[in-house]
Amino acid sequence: MKKLLAMLLISVLMVSLFVGCSSNTSGSNPTDKPTQEPAGSSTGNDNPGDSSSAPEEQDNELYTFKMFANFTPAEQSEADKSFFAAVEKANNVKIELEVPPATNYAERLQIMMAGGDYPEVVLFPGERDKILLDAVENGVVIPINQYLENAPNLMQYTYNISWDSLKFKGDDQIYGVPRTSIARADGYIVRKDWLDNLGMTIPEGGAVTKDEFVEILRAFTEDDPDGNGIDDTYGFAANSDAEGNMGPILTWPFGLNGWQKADKGPYEYMNLQFSKEHDNFKKALEFTRDLWAKGYIDPDWPVTKRETAIERFKQGINGVIGEFSGWVAQYITDMTPIFPDVELTYITGVKDDNGKVEGGSFGTGFWGLWTITSSAEKPERIISVFDWMLSDEGWPTVNYGPEGVTYNVEDGKMVATDLYAKYSWGRAILRRNNDPAFFIPLSTSEEMKPKLEKWLSTCIEQAIFSKDRGYRPPAADDPVYIDYQKTMNQAISKIIVGERPVSDWDQILDEWYKNGGEAYIQQVNDFIKSVEGQ
Amino acid sequence: MKKRRPVTAGSVVFDIIIYGLLALIAACMLYPFLNVIAVSISDYSSYLKNPLRILPGKLDFSAFEYVFSSSLILSSYRNTIIITIGGTLISLTLTILTAYPLSKKHLKGKRAIMNLFIFSMLFSGGIIPSFYLIRSLKLLDTLWALILPGTISAYNIILMKNFFSSLPESLEEAAKIDGASDLYILRKIIIPLSTPIIATIGLFVCVGYWNSYFSAVLYIRDQQKWTLQLLLREIIMSANTQLLSSGGNLAEISKDAIPPQTIKYATLIVVVLPILCVYPFLQKYFVKGMMLGAVKG
Numbered sequence: 001m002k003k004l005l006a007m008l009l010i011s012v013l014m015v016s017l018f019v020g021c022s023s024n025t026s027g028s029n030p031t032d033k034p035t036q037e038p039a040g041s042s043t044g045n046d047n048p049g050d051s052s053s054a055p056e057e058q059d060n061e062l063y064t065f066k067m068f069a070n071f072t073p074a075e076q077s078e079a080d081k082s083f084f085a086a087v088e089k090a091n092n093v094k095i096e097l098e099v100p101p102a103t104n105y106a107e108r109l110q111i112m113m114a115g116g117d118y119p120e121v122v123l124f125p126g127e128r129d130k131i132l133l134d135a136v137e138n139g140v141v142i143p144i145n146q147y148l149e150n151a152p153n154l155m156q157y158t159y160n161i162s163w164d165s166l167k168f169k170g171d172d173q174i175y176g177v178p179r180t181s182i183a184r185a186d187g188y189i190v191r192k193d194w195l196d197n198l199g200m201t202i203p204e205g206g207a208v209t210k211d212e213f214v215e216i217l218r219a220f221t222e223d224d225p226d227g228n229g230i231d232d233t234y235g236f237a238a239n240s241d242a243e244g245n246m247g248p249i250l251t252w253p254f255g256l257n258g259w260q261k262a263d264k265g266p267y268e269y270m271n272l273q274f275s276k277e278h279d280n281f282k283k284a285l286e287f288t289r290d291l292w293a294k295g296y297i298d299p300d301w302p303v304t305k306r307e308t309a310i311e312r313f314k315q316g317i318n319g320v321i322g323e324f325s326g327w328v329a330q331y332i333t334d335m336t337p338i339f340p341d342v343e344l345t346y347i348t349g350v351k352d353d354n355g356k357v358e359g360g361s362f363g364t365g366f367w368g369l370w371t372i373t374s375s376a377e378k379p380e381r382i383i384s385v386f387d388w389m390l391s392d393e394g395w396p397t398v399n400y401g402p403e404g405v406t407y408n409v410e411d412g413k414m415v416a417t418d419l420y421a422k423y424s425w426g427r428a429i430l431r432r433n434n435d436p437a438f439f440i441p442l443s444t445s446e447e448m449k450p451k452l453e454k455w456l457s458t459c460i461e462q463a464i465f466s467k468d469r470g471y472r473p474p475a476a477d478d479p480v481y482i483d484y485q486k487t488m489n490q491a492i493s494k495i496i497v498g499e500r501p502v503s504d505w506d507q508i509l510d511e512w513y514k515n516g517g518e519a520y521i522q523q524v525n526d527f528i529k530s531v532e533g534q
Numbered sequence: 535m536k537k538r539r540p541v542t543a544g545s546v547v548f549d550i551i552i553y554g555l556l557a558l559i560a561a562c563m564l565y566p567f568l569n570v571i572a573v574s575i576s577d578y579s580s581y582l583k584n585p586l587r588i589l590p591g592k593l594d595f596s597a598f599e600y601v602f603s604s605s606l607i608l609s610s611y612r613n614t615i616i617i618t619i620g621g622t623l624i625s626l627t628l629t630i631l632t633a634y635p636l637s638k639k640h641l642k643g644k645r646a647i648m649n650l651f652i653f654s655m656l657f658s659g660g661i662i663p664s665f666y667l668i669r670s671l672k673l674l675d676t677l678w679a680l681i682l683p684g685t686i687s688a689y690n691i692i693l694m695k696n697f698f699s700s701l702p703e704s705l706e707e708a709a710k711i712d713g714a715s716d717l718y719i720l721r722k723i724i725i726p727l728s729t730p731i732i733a734t735i736g737l738f739v740c741v742g743y744w745n746s747y748f749s750a751v752l753y754i755r756d757q758q759k760w761t762l763q764l765l766l767r768e769i770i771m772s773a774n775t776q777l778l779s780s781g782g783n784l785a786e787i788s789k790d791a792i793p794p795q796t797i798k799y800a801t802l803i804v805v806v807l808p809i810l811c812v813y814p815f816l817q818k819y820f821v822k823g824m825m826l827g828a829v830k831g
Contacts, residue, residue: 074757074768075606101764103771104751111752114662115669311795315582337579 063381064094066119068112070105070368071425079419082405083426086397091385106131113140120376124176125368127165128472132371136168136175141371143173147383153390154383157432159183159365164531165469166369177386178366180433184459185252185349185359189328190216191319192343194225194233206348206458207357210253210287213350217296220319235296237318239309245489246302246496248284249291249322253350255280257360258466259524267521269467269528274521276509285495286502293498302497314338320347325455326439329448346451348458357462364469365433389430398426399438407442416442436460469531473523481516488512574598574799581795597800606757606765607804613677614762618743621681625690625739626732633691634720637698648695651688661752668753679753680761684742690735697731698724737816744809766805770798 071080076099084095098119100108109131112118118140124132135141148155154177162178187206195201198219202208208216217235219225225233240246248254255272262270265277272280291297298304298318313321314335323331325346335342349357370386372379388394400407400414401423407414420442431438436456440449475481491508494500509517539545568588573581575598580591601607635641636648659667664683673679701724709719725732747763754760 072772074760074765075604076757098755099757100755101751101760101768103767104748107751111662111665115665117669311582311585315585334578334582337577338582 060092062092062094063378064096065121065376065378065382066096066098067121067123068098068100068109068119069121069123069429070102070125071099071428072102073424074099074101076425077419077422079401079406079423080425082402082419083397083423086402087385087389087394087426090394091381091388093381093385095385118373118375120373120379121382122371122373123179123368124371127168127176127364127366127369127470130477132175132369133168135371135373140373141175142374142376142379143175144177144372144379144383145172145174147380148174150380151383151387153387154430157390157434159433159465161465161469162365165364165471167531170530176369176371177383177430178364179368179370179429180366180431182431182433182436182438182460183365183463183465184324184456185357185463186322186324186459187346187348187350187455188320189313189323189325189331190345190347191220191225191316192345193339193341194220194319195345196343197225197227198223202345202347206346206455207351208347208349209351209355210250213250213347214291214296217291217320218294221294221296225319226316233316234298234318235320236291236298237304237309237313237321238297238301239304239306240302240493243486243489244302246493247489248281248288248492248496249297250287250350251284252357252359253352254284254287255352256284257358257464259468259528260464260466267525269525270521271466271468271524274509274512274517276506276513282502282505285492285505289496289498289502292496302493324439325452325459328452328455329441329444346455348455349462358464359462360464360466364465370430386430390432395432395435398430399435400442401426414442467528467532468524469528471524471527473520473527475516475519475523478516478519481520484512484515484517570799570802573796574803576796578794578796585795594796597794597796598804600797601800601804606760607762607801609758610760610762610765611804613680613759614744617677617680617746617761618740620677621684621743622736622740624681625685625687626736628685629687629690629694629735630720630725630728630732632686633694634698634724636691637695651691655688665752674753675755675759677759680746680749681743683749684739684746687739690738694728694731694735697728701727733816737812740812741809762805766801769801 076097084097088094096119105125109122109124112122113131113135122141126132132141158178158180162180163174166174166176166178168175190202195216200216200219203212220233220235222231224231236249238246238249248256251257255278257272259269259271262268262275262277265275270278272278275281288297292301298309298312300308300312304312309318309321310323312318314331316335316339325348328344328346332342332344335344349359351357372382376382389398396403401420403409405417406420406423407416409415427438436453439456440452444452488508488511491500491504495502495504513521565588569586572587572590573585575593575595576587576591577594577596580587580594583591636644638644641647658664668674668679668683673682705723705727706719709723714722745763747761747767750759750761750764754764
C-alpha cells in the first residue's frame with residue numbers, strides 16, 4: 001500500500017513538473033516538439049499555382065475555403081450570417097470564417113503565420129505590414145495576376161494606384177485584392193446653430209478660406225456661440241495620435257499633399273514636409289501654433305484621443321471637428337437629446353493660397369487587402385467570389401445586405417428592416433470605388449440625403465493621391481531612423497504648444513536627414529520613378 | 535491594562551488629518567466605481583452632459599439589456615466560469631500533491647526537483663514555442679488550452695511547501711502511530727490545518743484565471759470559446775482598434791462598431807462584479823496565508 005502511494009505521489013509529481021514546464025514559465029519542451037509540423041507547413045509553398053490548371057468541370061463543385069479576417073463588432077449578427085449565406089449560395093462555395101479579436105489581430109496574424117497552418121484567404125490591415133512583406137517573400141502569399149484576368153469587376157471598380165501599391169517585389173506581380181474605400185479629402189462638421197446665433201454662414205460651395213476658417217474658430221471661442229453667457233466653448237476639437245503626438249490641424253491648404261512632383265530642390269518627388277527648399281510645413285506649424293496660443297483649439301488637445309474629441313464636440317464644448325461627412329446624421333441623432341435645437345453643417349475644405357481645395361487622400365484608395373495563401377487549392381474560385389461581390393448582381397447585396405433580410409423593396413424603394421442596423425461585416429469586405437451612395441445609409445432622411453450627396457461628391461472630387469503609393473522603403477525600418485522619427489514627432493508637439501520656436505524646424509529637419517531621412521527620401525524617389533516610369 | 539493616551543488638541547487635529555487623508559484616498563478609489571455604475575444606468579445623453587457623474591442621470595437600463603442579449607457575453611461568461619472553477623480546482627490539487635512530498639525531509643532528490651521548479655520561474659519558452667506545444671498536444675481551440683498551462687506555478691508550490699514544513703511534525707507522527715496512511719494524514723490532518731494557505735493560493739489562481747485573456751488570444755479560434763476578459767477588451771478598446779485599422783480613414787470607422795460609453799461601462803460591471811464579491815470573503819485568509827507561508831524557508 002505504501003509503495004503504491006509512493007508511486008502515485010511520484011507520478012503526480014512528475015506530471016506536475018511537466019505541466020509546470022509547459023506553462024507560461026516553460027522551459028525546454030516546446031522547442032523540441034514543433035519541428036514536424038512547421039516543416040510540413042513550409043512545403044505548402046511549393047506549388048501554389050498548380051491548382052489553377054484544374055479541369056474545367058470541377059469549377060462548379062462546392063469549394064470550401066477559410067477566411068481569416070478582422071471584422072467589428074466582434075459578434076456576427078443574423079444579418080451578416082444571411083449575407084455570407086447569400087455569397088455562398090451564389091458562388092457555390094463554403095466560407096469558414098476565422099475572426100480573431102480585433103484588438104489582437106496583429107498578434108494572431110503573427111502566430112498564424114508562424115504556425116504554418118494558413119487559411120486560404122487572409123486579410124492584412126495594411127500594405128506596409130512587415131508580416132505581409134515577409135509572407136510575400138516566403139511565398140506564403142501568392143501573386144494573383146493570372147486570376148485577375150477573369151475578374152472584370154474587380155479590375156473595373158478598383159483604383160489603378162491601389163493595384164500598383166500591391167506590387168511588392170517591384171515587378172508586375174500583384175499580391176492581394178485591395179479592400180477599396182472611396183478616396184476622399186474630408187472636411188469638417190460645424191455647429192450650424194452656433195453659426196446662426198453669431199450671424200455667420202458657410203459659403204455656397206462649402207469651402208472656406210484660411211481666414212474664414214480662423215474667424216469661425218475665433219467666434220466660436222470668444223463670442224459665446226451657445227448664448228449661455230459663460231465662456232465655455234472652443235473652436236476646434238483636435239485630438240492627438242495613438243502615440244500622443246500633435247500635428248498641424250490644417251496641412252492641405254499649405255500644399256502638404258504627400259509625395260508629389262517637386263517644383264524645385266534636388267529630388268524629383270518630394271513630400272513638402274521634408275523639403276529644405278520649401279517652408280510649407282513651417283507655415284502650417286505656425287498657423288496651428290497661433291490658433292493654439294489664442295485658445296481657439298480645445299485646451300485638452302494634448303491628452304485627447306479621437307474618441308474623446310468626438311465626445312467633446314457632441315457635448316457642445318467645441319464647434320468644429322474634422323470628420324467624414326457621412327456621419328453628420330449620426331452626430332445629430334446623438335446630440336439632439338442634449339441640444340434639441342442642434343443643427344450641423346459641413347465645411348468641405350479649406351482653400352489654399354490659390355483658392356483651390358485639394359487634399360491628399362488617405363493611403364492609396366484602400367484600407368487593408370485580401371491575400372490568397374499557398375494553402376488555396378483553387379485561388380481562381382476565391383477571386384471569382386470577390387469579383388461577384390462587385391458585380392451588378394452582388395454589389396447591392398454587399399452594399400445593403402440580402403434583400404428580404406436587411407431591406408425590402410416597397411413601391412420601388414428600398415426600405416430598411418430592423419436588421420439593417422446590424423449589418424456590418426459584409427460591408428467591410430470590398431466596395432466599388434465609384435459609388436459614394438455606399439456611404440449614405442438606407443435609413444438617412446430624405447432631407448439629409450441631397451446634402452450628404454453634395455458634400456460627399458465634393459470631397460471625392462478634391463482628393464488626390466500621394467505618389468508614394470504607401471511604399472515603405474527599407475530606410476524606414478532602420479532603428480536610427482525610427483528613433484529619430486519619434487524625436488521629430490515630439491518636437492512638432494513642442495513647437496505647437498510654444499515650447500520651441502518654429503524656426504527650430506530647420507535644425508530638426510537637418511537632423512532627420514542625418515538620421516536616415518536622406519536615404520528615406522532617395523528610396524521613395526527611386527520607387528516612385530520606377531512606378532511612374534511604367 | 536493599557537492606559538489611554540490623554541486627548542489633546544494636537545492629537546485631535548492629527549486624527550482629523552489622518553481621517554481626512556484616508557477619506558480622500560478612499561474617495562479616489564471609490565469614485566471610478568461610482569462613476570462607472572452611474573453611467574451604466576444612465577442614458578447616453580446624460581453621459582454626454584456630464585461624463586464625470588457619480589449620480590445617474592435619466593435612468594436607462596438598455597445598456598444592460600444589450601449586454602445580456604449578446605450571445606457572446608453569455609458564452610464567454612460560461613467559459614470564464616468553467617476555466618476559473620476547473621482551473622482553480624486542478625491547480626490546487628496539483629499544487630497540494632506536489633508541495634506535500636516536497637515538504638518532507640526524507641524525500642530523496644528533493645533539492646533537484648525543487649531546482650527544476652525554480653528553473654521554470656526564471657526561463658520561459660516564449661509565445662511561439664508555447665503555441666507549438668499547445669498545438670502539438672491537440673489542445674488548440676479547447677478550453678483545456680486555457681486551463682492546463684497555468685495549473686502549476688512554482689511560486690505557489692514554494693509557498694505551499696513552506697507552509698506544510700511549518701506544521702509540527704509530531705502531529706503526523708502521532709497519526710502514524712495510530713496507523714494513518716500518508717494519504718489519510720494529508721486529507722484529514724494537513725489539509726484542514728492549511729486552509730489559510732489553500733485559500734490564499736486559491737484566490738491567486740482564481741483571480742489569475744478570471745483575469746486571463748492573452749491565452750485565449752493565442753489558442754482560441756472559435757468565438758464561442760472566448761473568455762470574458764477578451765470580450766471586455768474587445769468592447770472597451772474598439773474605438774482605438776477601429777481608428778488604427780482604418781488607417782485614419784474616418785469613413786471606415788463604423789459607428790455601430792464603437793459601443794457607447796454606457797455599454798462599455800455596463801460590460802465592465804458585469805465582468806468585475808462576480809470576482810469583486812469573492813474578494814472580501816477571502817481577504818482575511820489572504821493576508822494570514824501570506825504571513826504564514828513566509829515564516830519558514
